[in-house]
Amino acid sequence: MNAVAETAQNLPQGVDYIRFLPETVLSISGLIVMVLDPLVDEEHSQKTLGVIALIGTLAALAATIFMSHYPGLAFWNMIRVDSFSVFFHFLVITIAALVILTSYEYMTVQRIRAGEYYGLILFGVVGMALMSSAVELVLIFIALEISSISTYILAGFRRREASSSESSLKYFLLGSFATAFFLYGIALMFGATGSTNIILISQALHSGAPILAYVAMALMFVGLGFKVASAPFHIWTPDVYEGAPAPIVGLMSTGPKAAVFAVLLRIFFQANAPGRFWLIWVSAALSMTIGNIAALVQTNIKRLLAYSSIAHAGYLLVAFAVPQDALANIGISAAMFYTAAYAAMNVGAFAVVSHFAAAGERYVALEDYAGLGRRSPLLAATFTIFLLSLIGIPITGGFFAKFYVFSAALRANLVGLTIIGVINSAIGAYYYLRVIVVMYMREPREEVPVAPVPASLGMALAITVIATIYLGVLPGRVVDYSLRSASQLLSPEAAANSTSVPSRMNPSAGVP
Amino acid sequence: MTLDSAILTLVTFIPLAGGLLLLLVPRRDRDIRLFSLVITLLAFVLSLHLPVHFHRAQPGFQYEIDKQWISSPNIHYHMGVDGFSVWLVVLTTFLTPLCVLISWKSIHERVKEFFIILLILETALIGVFTALDLFLFYFFWEATLIPMALLIGIYGHGRRVYAAVKFFLYTMIASVFMLASILWLYVKVGSFDFVTIQNAIRNGQVGNFLGAAPWLFLGFFVAFAVKVPLFPVHTWLPDAHVEAPTAGSVLLAGVLLKMGTYGMLRFNLGLFPEQSRHNAPWIMVLALIGIIYGALVAMVQPNMKKLVAYSSISHLGFVVLGIFSFTTAGLNGAEFVMLAHGVSTGALFMLAGIIYERRHTYEIRELGGLATTMPIYAAFFLFMVLSSVGLPLLNGFIGEFLVLSGTFQARAVYGILGATGVIWSACYLLWMYQRVFFGKVTHDVNNTLPDLSGHERAALWPTAVVALVMGVAPLIWLNLIDPAAQGALAPFAQVLSKVVDR
Incomplete structure (x- = not known):
């Protein structure tokens, strides 16, 4: 009797479900899409399922707002809702909504049957959202797998193209391999600290880290470094991005990345992980340099943006190298801002690429963009704004993000890394500029068709352009929010105590 | 807000506002030209207010406006002019209407885009001379690059693309060093404000300044020297000029180059007097x-x-x-x-x-x-x-x-x-x-x-x-x-x- 009462008390309560609401909403809409898929005839499936998926993401955004009023731990301390997770929930769900908007036209033009496509996007976002709020390594692993498996399949969605299958297979094989590293790291971390809960790990590591913890950190970083495409774990990126459907590349290069960066922030800063400095330093320096130099010689726009995304992962990692003291706050906030700014410009850039690629993605070479400035001024202007933001020119979010990251790094006295970053952004200017030059200063090629921009894509482009400029001109609010999140992340007790969650059983006690 | 505190904002942003309005104007070339002329003349007339009501005896900056823009990092919308910059602002607003006039007939393709770019360029140029916050300054400084490169690259002659890219890369790469110096100063002083930084340096409140100052001086100087352009980093200039359309050349020679010398005057001399003297030979x-x-x-x-x-x-x-x-x-x-x-x-x-x-x-x-x-x-x-x-x-x-x-x-x-x-x-x-x-x-x-x-x-x-x-x-x-x-x-x-x- 007593045991039953105790079990009943330990069951999740209402508020726990609220803290999991966005994921629930997304899963349900994903299931609806899957169930409806065989029922809707092929002609309408595109529109109907897409609209349902879009509504699902909007509902999930509303659920996130609702959730943000109930901060605290849920499900036996496995999930934590704080400003930090709310921020990333917003980010990944918005990315998904934009990608869905971009996909309408793309799927029709490519003649791909919609069906599970939208479902998989939604399931993938469940994983990404969960990654940002999970504070339990095993749950993080599961969330990572949910998100990864969806993207593995989505990468191969251009069924008729060999390159797409190659992309999918490569991503799957290498991705599974990398995940194994992550899992191994979790196991070793459990061995080192006796727990897989990030907050408990942080307490355990506070009194000093055994050598095992360092090894665990390194292994986890290998697994997560693969997912964010940071060097030296980046080799898969160009091939996978080249073969995958363009809107999905827009998703892959921003959504899972943002979520994995959230995980990295949690592990590095919240769990007080030891020995991260040189891991990050080397990886950031390599990513920036390799990404930018390799991008210089690319002639395929998708490969170019793939290398650019490696470089940007490097800039972002610079913010991770700040020490665990008063400055950690700014480092975390800079990293968060960068993920948001990068998401806005990169989703936008891939929206343009996916529109322009036309049937069978025939026009993805740099040369195909010749004279776009004359033939479709508005589209070219939009693309230019994203490219300028990727270079880091003022009035765009990319500029402020880079500026913020470098100023955080300099404050932490990371002069070497800042100089490498600054030199790299100068190199990077060249290849983005090449695209702009081709668009505006070359004669148009007549055989490349330019279709009018449909309303759904136009909306996605408008949102990303506005977001890019907003983040560049008025970054204040986002910066303040991210600073607040960072301080919550760094003082987990404050947030946990502020809620009325009754104390629960120690999760580590339940682990055999 | 009185006129004196609003005037710089007005002068700076009227061209930009005009450029954005031009987006809505239908593509009738004559209207577009007239509209641009009116906007640039308006900016010129307003800018005349600056020297006319300038208080000669009052030291420091005038017509200042200082508002918080971003709270963290501590960035202000701080503008103001002194005897140096006030005339450069007027020079800019004086030359731009003339550029509109001289392009009246010579630009007949993509007219609307041309004048939009020209107006955006004017705002960025004025902003460079009025900004007193180092972040804001850098913001405008870099913002001049794109419109100028576009003017050369789209409306220029023969080897325009080569010239535009060369211009862009030269100045962009050089100004990155300035950015590094600005960031260093911010980290030490905690502000981007020119006056605050200047006072902090003069009162010796900047830690480790003596060790870093030679590098900071060079960081600023390289960016400005490329813009001036000083020998031996001048090679972009002949290319850019020869290929640029007339209006581009006028603004390039008339105003853009002065950004470099103005920068030396304001920042190299203003912030690093000892290094300036040291490096002067x-x-x-x-x-x-x-x-x-x-x-x-x-x-x-x-x-x-x-x-x-x-x-x-x-x-x-x-x-x-x-x-x-x-x-x-x-x-x-x-x-x-x-x-x-x-x-x-x-x-x-x-x-x-x-x-x-x-x-x-x-x-x-x-x-x-x-x-x-x-x-x-x-x-x-x-x-x-x-x-x-x-x-x-x-x-x-x-x-x-x-x-x-x-x-x-x-x-x-x-x-x-x-x-x-x-x-x-x-x-x-x-x-x-x-x-x-x-x-x-x-x-x-x-x-x-x-x-x-x-x-x-x-x-x-x-x-x-x-x-x-x-x-x-x-x-x-x-x-x-x-x-x-x-x-x-x-x-x-x-x-x-x-x-x-x-």
């Missing part, structure tokens, strides 16, 4: 090389526009020489040369553009004897050549005289070498004038060239009048410049006394 040598080398290369140019471009390198050498002489006369002269060069070289580029429209070439040997076929054109050209050469009673003379007398005070040898530059400029400009306008008409086409049109005259008259007024009554300008120059030199008196004490 080699900088002055580079400036002298620029003066003489620019003049010699200009002399052998077969291309009229390239000749004027190299003459800019030579003239801007005077400005740098004057700045790093650290004398009142030198600084006054440097600022005056900036303004005079803006007016007369701007006009020379317009004149070169006018002949290009008629003959589609800048080659001097394709011309000759134009004085008979285009008398009014020849008269304007002569006037501007004389003003650029430095004929007394015209604007070029005053500035160069002041710079040279300042340099004499500092280092007599440099003054003598610099003075040869005046002779050189007379040589290459007058020789060019002779070949283009005198003698017989050697090419039959040149017999039928029409003289100046109404728009062209409207664009040229103001420059001629201003060139004359600047030469006859330079005190109108110097009255405001002088207090700023004295202020800028105040810390040098201290440096000097320190040196003497040792």
Whole structure:
């Protein structure tokens, strides 16, 4: 009797479900899409399922707002809702909504049957959202797998193209391999600290880290470094991005990345992980340099943006190298801002690429963009704004993000890394500029068709352009929010105590 | 908000607002041109408020506006002008309507985009001169790049893409070093505010400043030197000028180059007086090389526009020489040369553009004897050549005289070498004038060239009048410049006394 009462008390309560609401909403809409898929005839499936998926993401955004009023731990301390997770929930769900908007036209033009496509996007976002709020390594692993498996399949969605299958297979094989590293790291971390809960790990590591913890950190970083495409774990990126459907590349290069960066922030800063400095330093320096130099010689726009995304992962990692003291706050906030700014410009850039690629993605070479400035001024202007933001020119979010990251790094006295970053952004200017030059200063090629921009894509482009400029001109609010999140992340007790969650059983006690 | 605190915002952003409105205007070229002219004239008229109501006796910045823009990092929307920048703002707003006029007929493709880009460029240029927050300054500084590169790359001639990319990369890469220096200062001071940083440096509140200052100085200096452009980083300039459309050249020579010298004046001298003094010898040598080398290369140019471009390198050498002489006369002269060069070289580029429209070439040997076929054109050209050469009673003379007398005070040898530059400029400009306008008409086409049109005259008259007024009554300008120059030199008196004490 007593045991039953105790079990009943330990069951999740209402508020726990609220803290999991966005994921629930997304899963349900994903299931609806899957169930409806065989029922809707092929002609309408595109529109109907897409609209349902879009509504699902909007509902999930509303659920996130609702959730943000109930901060605290849920499900036996496995999930934590704080400003930090709310921020990333917003980010990944918005990315998904934009990608869905971009996909309408793309799927029709490519003649791909919609069906599970939208479902998989939604399931993938469940994983990404969960990654940002999970504070339990095993749950993080599961969330990572949910998100990864969806993207593995989505990468191969251009069924008729060999390159797409190659992309999918490569991503799957290498991705599974990398995940194994992550899992191994979790196991070793459990061995080192006796727990897989990030907050408990942080307490355990506070009194000093055994050598095992360092090894665990390194292994986890290998697994997560693969997912964010940071060097030296980046080799898969160009091939996978080249073969995958363009809107999905827009998703892959921003959504899972943002979520994995959230995980990295949690592990590095919240769990007080030891020995991260040189891991990050080397990886950031390599990513920036390799990404930018390799991008210089690319002639395929998708490969170019793939290398650019490696470089940007490097800039972002610079913010991770700040020490665990008063400055950690700014480092975390800079990293968060960068993920948001990068998401806005990169989703936008891939929206343009996916529109322009036309049937069978025939026009993805740099040369195909010749004279776009004359033939479709508005589209070219939009693309230019994203490219300028990727270079880091003022009035765009990319500029402020880079500026913020470098100023955080300099404050932490990371002069070497800042100089490498600054030199790299100068190199990077060249290849983005090449695209702009081709668009505006070359004669148009007549055989490349330019279709009018449909309303759904136009909306996605408008949102990303506005977001890019907003983040560049008025970054204040986002910066303040991210600073607040960072301080919550760094003082987990404050947030946990502020809620009325009754104390629960120690999760580590339940682990055999 | 009173007019005095709002005026800088208005002057800076009216062109941008006009550019955005232009997006909505239907593609009727005539309306677009008229609209742009009205907007730029409006900005000009408003900017006249600045010098007219400027309080000469009041030190520091005026018409200031300081609002928090971003709370973390601590960035302010802080604008203000002193005696140096106030005239550069007016120079910008003065030249832009003329650019609109001179592009009236010559731009007939993608007219709307052209004027939008031009207006955005104007805002960015004014912003550079009015920003007092280092972040804001960098923001505008980089924002000038894109519109200028687009003007060259889309509306330029032959090798325009090469020129545009070269221009972009040179200035972008150099300014990255400035960004690093700005960030370093922010990290140490906790503010981007120019005045705050300046005070912190003067009061010795910046940790580890002495060790870092040489590098910071160089970081700023490299960015500015490329923009000026100082020898040996000048190679982008001839390419950019030759390929740029006329309006692009006018703004490039008239205003963009002054961003570099203004930056040296404001930031290198303002923030790092000791380093400036320390580095002055080699900088002055580079400036002298620029003066003489620019003049010699200009002399052998077969291309009229390239000749004027190299003459800019030579003239801007005077400005740098004057700045790093650290004398009142030198600084006054440097600022005056900036303004005079803006007016007369701007006009020379317009004149070169006018002949290009008629003959589609800048080659001097394709011309000759134009004085008979285009008398009014020849008269304007002569006037501007004389003003650029430095004929007394015209604007070029005053500035160069002041710079040279300042340099004499500092280092007599440099003054003598610099003075040869005046002779050189007379040589290459007058020789060019002779070949283009005198003698017989050697090419039959040149017999039928029409003289100046109404728009062209409207664009040229103001420059001629201003060139004359600047030469006859330079005190109108110097009255405001002088207090700023004295202020800028105040810390040098201290440096000097320190040196003497040792």
